[in-house]
Structures are given as structure tokens and as C-alpha cells.
Amino acid sequence: MKIDGRGEAITLAALCVVAVVLFGLPLGLLVNVGVGNGPNLLVEALRDGSVQRAAWNSLESASLSALAATLAGTCLALTIGLTDVRGKGVVVFLLLLPMMIPPQVTAIAWVQALGPSSAVLKTLGVAPPPGSPHPLYTPFGVMLLLTVQHTPLVCLVVLAALRTLPREMMEAARLSGAGVFRVLRRVILPLISGSLVAGFMLAFVSAMGNFGILAILGIPARYTTLPVLIWRRLSSFGPSVLTDVAVISIILGVVALVAITLQRWLQRRMRAAVVGPPQLPLRIALGPMRPLAEGLLALYIAATLFLPLAALVATALVTTYGLPLNAQTFTLSNFAEVLFRQASTVRAFVNSTLTAGVAALFLAALSIAIAYFMSRRDGTHRRIGESLSALADVSYAIPGLVISIAFILAFIRPLPVLNISLYNTLWIILLAYVTAYMSIALKPVAAAYGQLDPALDDAARVSGAGFGLRMRRVFTPLMAPAAASGAILVFLTAYNEVTVSALLWSTGNETIGTSIFNFEDGGYTTLAAAMSCVTVVATVVIMAALDRIGRRLPPGVVPWRI
Known part of the structure; x- marks a missing residue:
């Protein structure tokens, strides 16, 4: 079946441009710098x-x-x-x-x-x-x-x-x-x-x-x-x-x-x-x-969880690292320092929430479009969709530090025409997140598309629905639970990461991961522990809120609910 109108062609072309800019260009430059001269x-x-x-x-x-x-x-x-x-x-x-x-x-x-x-x-x-x-x-x-x-x-x-x-x-x-x-x-x-x-x-x-x-x-x-x-x-x-x-x-x-x-x-x-069909597995009685x-x-x-977290809290509550926790050494000054006196830590939480959230939402929408072409029966467009999926898998397999090096090479100079530099801004971290975590968002959506009957798309076409209307009224509602599941995993992964942003952060553009690492690397162990405690609490609160919301959502939206 051929493409019906310009909608699919424009969308497919836009996806290819995104792939070239976020995948092909940075990784190509990395290879060129490394082996370009032989x-x-x-x-x-x-x-x-x-x-x-x-x-x-x-x-x-x-x-x-x-x-x-x-x-x-x-x-x-x-x-x-x-x-x-x-x-x-x-x-x-x-x-x-x-x-x-x-x-x-x-x-x-x-x-x-x-x-x-x-x-x-x-x-x-x-x-x-x-x-x-x-x-x-x-x-x-x-x-x-x-x-x-x-x-x-x-x-x-x-x-x-x-x-x-x-x-x-x-x-x-x-x-x-x-x-x-x-x-x-x-x-x-x-x-x-x-x-x-x-x-x-x-x-x-x-x-x-x-x-x-x-x-x-x-x-x-x-x-x-x-x-x-x-x-x-x-x-x-x-x-x-x-x-x-x-x-x-x-x-x-x-x-x-x-x-x-x-x-x-x-x-x-x-x-x-x-x-x-998939069903609930056996429940073997252990007696x-x-x-x-x-x-x-x-x-x-x-x-694996409570012992290290207890040590983390105890270290954050003492005046100096190495002291036992008792009435004489107890203090909340480390938490006051990271929450109220250190402006960089507050910025780090805002920056991580913003970049992880935007990346998760963008990847949810992107995955619905890419997985649609992966499910097409038309050979050419299915191959393009599968190539984009393979590119996402490759980017996920490549360690985050390699992604960050590639982005430094690609965006250290101002963008052509616009004359705007993304280096030393949150934008370069956001784009690196999109590149590094696309595979996480795409997997559940591609699996959900695989369970749909292709006749659904044919029926919408016969009824006169164009590409945009089919995506808005048919596929996006059906794929929303799977896309939400992938977006949740992307957000939680990007929210606390340090590998991708370790080489991309700058003053004013700190992330949670880089702030904690910098505290520990600089010898401020009690501050690193306090910042880590706040991060753990924030992560637990986010996961608990998602878990509660997941009770009212279709199965599979919240990945850890069974």
C-alpha cells in the first residue's frame, strides 16, 4: 500500500532528519576525529x-x-x-x-x-x-x-x-x-x-x-x-x-x-x-x-537497599565524616547547606526535572511515529522504520560518555545560519538524553503496535481518514499506555544519570548526578550524602506517585506494577 498523501512522507522525512542530526552527525564526527586520518x-x-x-x-x-x-x-x-x-x-x-x-x-x-x-x-x-x-x-x-x-x-x-x-x-x-x-x-x-x-x-x-x-x-x-x-x-x-x-x-x-x-x-x-494469548503465569504454592x-x-x-541507605542517612546527619551518629554529632546543617545555601543544588534539581521531563515527552511522541512505520506492511517504509529502531538500539548500547563526546564534537561550534551555540547549555544535555534513551521509549510502543491488527489502519484509510487524523484518533490513543510506560522509564533513567551529562554540564547547567559526583570528588562527603538522600527521597516520591496513578491506568503503563 502506498503512502496516502504528503502527511506520511513529511513525517518520515522529519524522522530521518532527526536521526541524521541526533545520531548520524555526532557519531560520524566522532569516528572522523578518531580515524579520519587513517x-x-x-x-x-x-x-x-x-x-x-x-x-x-x-x-x-x-x-x-x-x-x-x-x-x-x-x-x-x-x-x-x-x-x-x-x-x-x-x-x-x-x-x-x-x-x-x-x-x-x-x-x-x-x-x-x-x-x-x-x-x-x-x-x-x-x-x-x-x-x-x-x-x-x-x-x-x-x-x-x-x-x-x-x-x-x-x-x-x-x-x-x-x-x-x-x-x-x-x-x-x-x-x-x-x-x-x-x-x-x-x-x-x-x-x-x-x-x-x-x-x-x-x-x-x-x-x-x-x-x-x-x-x-x-x-x-x-x-x-x-x-x-x-x-x-x-x-x-x-x-x-x-x-x-x-x-x-x-x-x-x-x-x-x-x-x-x-x-x-x-x-x-x-x-x-x-x-x-499471554496470561497470568502459574502461582506455585510454596507451602x-x-x-x-x-x-x-x-x-x-x-x-542491597536499606543498609546502604541507612549509612547514607547517618553520614548526612553527622558534622564530620567518620564520626558515629549520636546526640553530640547529630546535625541538619548538611541538608540546610544543599537545600538552601547552595544555589547550584537547587538548580540541579530543576535542570534534571526539566531536561528529563521534556526528553521523556518528546521521545513518547517520537516513538509513536517511528513504531507506526515499523509496523507498516510496505517494505520500504518498514525498512526505514526498522533502521531508525536499530539506530536507537546502537545509541543505547554505546556508553553515555561516548555520546557526550560525540555531542561536544557536533555542537561545540555555533549552529549554521542560526549562529547559536548549544554547547554549555541545557539544550545539549536534553538532545543527548533524546539520543541515549530513545531505545527505552521505543521498545514498549513497538511491541504494542505488533499486537494491532493491520486491518485497523486499512479500515481508517477506506473511511477517508488521512495520516494526521489516523494518528490523532486511532493510533495515539491506542499507543498512549505503552508510550507512557516508556516515558516513565526514560524520565527516571535521565533524572538521576551522571554518565551522559558528566562532560556536558557547565556552571548554571548542573544536573543532580553531576552535583553529587562533584561533592564527593571534592572531598565534601557529608554534603554528597545529604544531596544523595534528597535525591533518593525525590525518586521514591516520584515512583510512589506514579504507582498510585497506575492503579487507575491500563496494565503496563507503570512498568513495575504486577
């Missing part, structure tokens, strides 16, 4: 000992932490999704909180929870002796926190996969006499194997590009990874700094691209077609084992 610079970088060590450390930490996160996240998802444990909504909400908390906050909280200067351990009288090496300033500590950060991501992916399984397949296996573990091994795990691969690769790519944890723990541990090496090289202000950084960024980007390509290949090989399962879930939540 592959010699890339070869030299690969021979550089510091680059080799950083590359190995990145691969090691990302691979092992992603494997551990996949195992832990799958176990959590199977327990929550297939058994009769109680309070599932609250459990899922608490399990996903570490993913929504900025990684640099996670790192600071754990450092303050387990070190010799821990206010909680000192208050309990079990702190290690002063001068003892911190247990997290090791490669193991880096991988442990990467695992904690990305386990909820894998859990969310596997839970979504469990919701798509026809219940009849599991019931048939049980009626045939198969035990729980046999059903799990022979039916459930094979059917969700593609989602397990997706979860592993998402955790791997996220760990490769993680900056907050790798900087706060890796630098003291002398465990330098590629993102930290990029940040250090850029901070050196040498004559060839952009070229060096571009070359290292290309190496990091190639690793991410290989990972996403391998993921797609494995998913095609493991794909298993199922027959029947006398239910209290044990619920106790283990509570213990995991306490260890």
Missing part, C-alpha cells in the same frame, strides 16, 4: 598499555557482574512471578529502587556503609579499625556494586517475559506429572531464553558504560576502566585530548556494538514461538517454604 591512531591506542588495561578491566567487570546480575535477577523474577509469595507489588517496588537510584549514590552509600569510617558501623561498635583498607576499593567491590545496580534491570526483563507465556503450557506439563523444577528446566527457561540473553546484554552494556560506580570505587582501587580513562584524558586538557578521547570512545563503542549484535544473533537462534522465600527476599532487600 587507522594509525587507533592502532597506537590499542598498543597503549593503559588502554589495554582499561579495556580488559571493562570487559572483566562488565562480563562477571552481568553474569551475576542475570543469575540473581532471574532467581528473583522466578520467585516473584511464579510463586505465591505475598506483597509482590511492594517487593517489586523495593527491588527496582536500586536501579532508579543514581549509580554514584549507590557507590557513595555502600562506601559509607562498610568502610572504617561508617557512621552506622561505628554507632553499632563493629566498624573496622581506623586505617583499615576499605573492602569495596577492590575489583571485587566494583563488580559487586555493578551487580547490585543491574540485578533489578534483569529482574524487570524476566518478569515481562513471564507475563507473555501462555499458562496452558505450564499447566499441561504439571498435569503430565512434571515437578516444579522439571517444568522450570524443560518449559519455562527455554521459552524465556531470549529474554535471559537480553537481560545479560543489557546488564553488560550498562556496566561497560557505567561511570559513577567505576569512578568512585575504581579510582581508589586503581582499577581503571575505559569510561574513567576517557574522563581522565579529557581532564588533562592536552593538545590532542579530543583525538585521544575519540579513539578510546570508538573502542568502547565497538565493544558495545559487538555485544548488541551478538545479542540479536543469539535471540534469533533461541527464539521459540508460542501459541496462545511451608513460603516464609523462607519471603525471608530471603526481605534479607536481599535489606542488604
Whole structure:
């Protein structure tokens, strides 16, 4: 079926222009700076000992932490999704909180929870002796926190996969006499194997590009990874700094691209077609084992969420880092400093809310348009839509620091004709968010389009509805829940991030993530803890409000509601 009028053609052309400006131009310039004069610079970088060590450390930490996160996240998802444990909504909400908390906050909280200067351990009288090496300033500590950060991501992916399984397949296996573990091994795990691969690769790519944890723990541990090496090289202000950084960024980007390509290949090989509509999965009665399962879930939540947060609060409430929390050391001055005396922190909350909110709304609208062309039966326009989707996947796979370097190269000069510079403004951070997180917004909308009957579009065309009317009256209302789900994830991800904005922020354009990192990097640990506490409270309030609103919305709008 051909395009009916100029509406579709103009929309498709506009989407292509957006893709060129936000994806093709920045990444193309990055590649040109790195290898535009030949592959010699890339070869030299690969021979550089510091680059080799950083590359190995990145691969090691990302691979092992992603494997551990996949195992832990799958176990959590199977327990929550297939058994009769109680309070599932609250459990899922608490399990996903570490993913929504900025990684640099996670790192600071754990450092303050387990070190010799821990206010909680000192208050309990079990702190290690002063001068003892911190247990997290090791490669193991880096991988442990990467695992904690990305386990909820894998859990969310596997839970979504469990919701798509026809219940009849599991019931048939049980009626045939198969035990729980046999059903799990022979039916459930094979059917969700593609989602397990997706979860592993998402955790791997996220760990490769993680900056907050790798900087706060890796630098003291002398465990330098590629993102930290990029940040250090850029901070050196040498004559060839952009070229060096571009070359290292290309190496990091190639690793991410290989990972996403391998993921797609494995998913095609493991794909298993199922027959029947998605239903609620089995609820396996645990019987006398239910209290044990619920106790283990509570213990995991306490260890990964409440212990570090308690240390964070205790550090924020003492006058000097390293003191135990008691009546003599208690103070609220750190909160007063970050909330009322430091103008930059207030600006950071406003800037993060504004940029994350606008990016989420823009991506929700953009994803509805792109996914429409992805669902078209017309070969040319479907291929263009799928190419835009692949470009979004590539941008998500590329670490945020690489995206920020590309945007510096693309927008450091004033825009042609307009003579306006986006560098050192919030606009460049906003556009970088759109580029980095488009895939998050697009996935649920594309899946929702895939469930629509193509005859719906044909019926609207036969009735004389043009492209604009069809989008306004038919597809946008139908896609709104899925678009809202993607927008929520984009907002929560961008609201607390530090990786993308670490190199793009400037005075007056601070974000929450960069403010916390700058406090910690400057030695103001108690202020960093106070700022982190406020950020956690803000994140919990936003998620709780969305959860409450989600009770009145269609299923799937709020991603963590089950």
C-alpha cells in the first residue's frame, strides 16, 4: 500500500532528519576525529598499555557482574512471578529502587556503609579499625556494586517475559506429572531464553558504560576502566585530548556494538514461538517454604537497599565524616547547606526535572511515529522504520560518555545560519538524553503496535481518514499506555544519570548526578550524602506517585506494577 498523501512522507522525512542530526552527525564526527586520518591512531591506542588495561578491566567487570546480575535477577523474577509469595507489588517496588537510584549514590552509600569510617558501623561498635583498607576499593567491590545496580534491570526483563507465556503450557506439563523444577528446566527457561540473553546484554552494556560506580570505587582501587580513562584524558586538557578521547570512545563503542549484535544473533537462534494469548503465569504454592522465600527476599532487600541507605542517612546527619551518629554529632546543617545555601543544588534539581521531563515527552511522541512505520506492511517504509529502531538500539548500547563526546564534537561550534551555540547549555544535555534513551521509549510502543491488527489502519484509510487524523484518533490513543510506560522509564533513567551529562554540564547547567559526583570528588562527603538522600527521597516520591496513578491506568503503563 502506498503512502496516502504528503502527511506520511513529511513525517518520515522529519524522522530521518532527526536521526541524521541526533545520531548520524555526532557519531560520524566522532569516528572522523578518531580515524579520519587513517587507522594509525587507533592502532597506537590499542598498543597503549593503559588502554589495554582499561579495556580488559571493562570487559572483566562488565562480563562477571552481568553474569551475576542475570543469575540473581532471574532467581528473583522466578520467585516473584511464579510463586505465591505475598506483597509482590511492594517487593517489586523495593527491588527496582536500586536501579532508579543514581549509580554514584549507590557507590557513595555502600562506601559509607562498610568502610572504617561508617557512621552506622561505628554507632553499632563493629566498624573496622581506623586505617583499615576499605573492602569495596577492590575489583571485587566494583563488580559487586555493578551487580547490585543491574540485578533489578534483569529482574524487570524476566518478569515481562513471564507475563507473555501462555499458562496452558505450564499447566499441561504439571498435569503430565512434571515437578516444579522439571517444568522450570524443560518449559519455562527455554521459552524465556531470549529474554535471559537480553537481560545479560543489557546488564553488560550498562556496566561497560557505567561511570559513577567505576569512578568512585575504581579510582581508589586503581582499577581503571575505559569510561574513567576517557574522563581522565579529557581532564588533562592536552593538545590532542579530543583525538585521544575519540579513539578510546570508538573502542568502547565497538565493544558495545559487538555485544548488541551478538545479542540479536543469539535471540534469533533461541527464539521459540508460542501459541496462545499471554496470561497470568502459574502461582506455585510454596507451602511451608513460603516464609523462607519471603525471608530471603526481605534479607536481599535489606542488604542491597536499606543498609546502604541507612549509612547514607547517618553520614548526612553527622558534622564530620567518620564520626558515629549520636546526640553530640547529630546535625541538619548538611541538608540546610544543599537545600538552601547552595544555589547550584537547587538548580540541579530543576535542570534534571526539566531536561528529563521534556526528553521523556518528546521521545513518547517520537516513538509513536517511528513504531507506526515499523509496523507498516510496505517494505520500504518498514525498512526505514526498522533502521531508525536499530539506530536507537546502537545509541543505547554505546556508553553515555561516548555520546557526550560525540555531542561536544557536533555542537561545540555555533549552529549554521542560526549562529547559536548549544554547547554549555541545557539544550545539549536534553538532545543527548533524546539520543541515549530513545531505545527505552521505543521498545514498549513497538511491541504494542505488533499486537494491532493491520486491518485497523486499512479500515481508517477506506473511511477517508488521512495520516494526521489516523494518528490523532486511532493510533495515539491506542499507543498512549505503552508510550507512557516508556516515558516513565526514560524520565527516571535521565533524572538521576551522571554518565551522559558528566562532560556536558557547565556552571548554571548542573544536573543532580553531576552535583553529587562533584561533592564527593571534592572531598565534601557529608554534603554528597545529604544531596544523595534528597535525591533518593525525590525518586521514591516520584515512583510512589506514579504507582498510585497506575492503579487507575491500563496494565503496563507503570512498568513495575504486577
